[in-house]
Amino acid sequence: GTDRKVCSLTSIIKTNLSRPGNTGKWSLAAGAPGTASFVNANRDSTGVTGSVCGTYNFIWTESDGICSASDTVQIRF
Numbered sequence: 001g002t003d004r005k006v007c008s009l010t011s012i013i014k015t016n017l018s019r020p021g022n023t024g025k026w027s028l029a030a031g032a033p034g035t036a037s038f039v040n041a042n043r044d045s046t047g048v049t050g051s052v053c054g055t056y057n058f059i060w061t062e063s064d065g066i067c068s069a070s071d072t073v074q075i076r077f
Contacts, residue, residue: 001060001073009077010049015060017071018044024062029072032056050077 001015018024026041026048033054039047050056054077061070 001071003074005076009051009053010047011075011077012045013048013058013060013073013075014045015062015071015073017060017062017069019062019064022062022064024060027059027061029057029059048075050075053077 001013004011013026015024024042024044026038026046028036033056034051036051036056036058037049044060048058056075056077058073058075059070060073061068
């Protein structure tokens with residue numbers, strides 16, 4: 001997905017990896033300055049809110065039941 005810089009603690013994240021029929025989930029990578037909450041972590045495009053300003057890396061992990069792949073999106077709140 002596309003990395004972003006926003007001037008608030010809320011943003012939209014989207015992956016370019018999503019394929020029809022696959023299942024996926026967003027997670028917060030280790031090392032973030034705070035916590036994050038997702039509107040719906042199981043959607044390829046969703047709202048996310050960071051608890052404090054800083055750089056967060058979000059990982060979309062997707063599987064078709066046999067293979068899996070991931071995409072990292074960085075957001076600077």
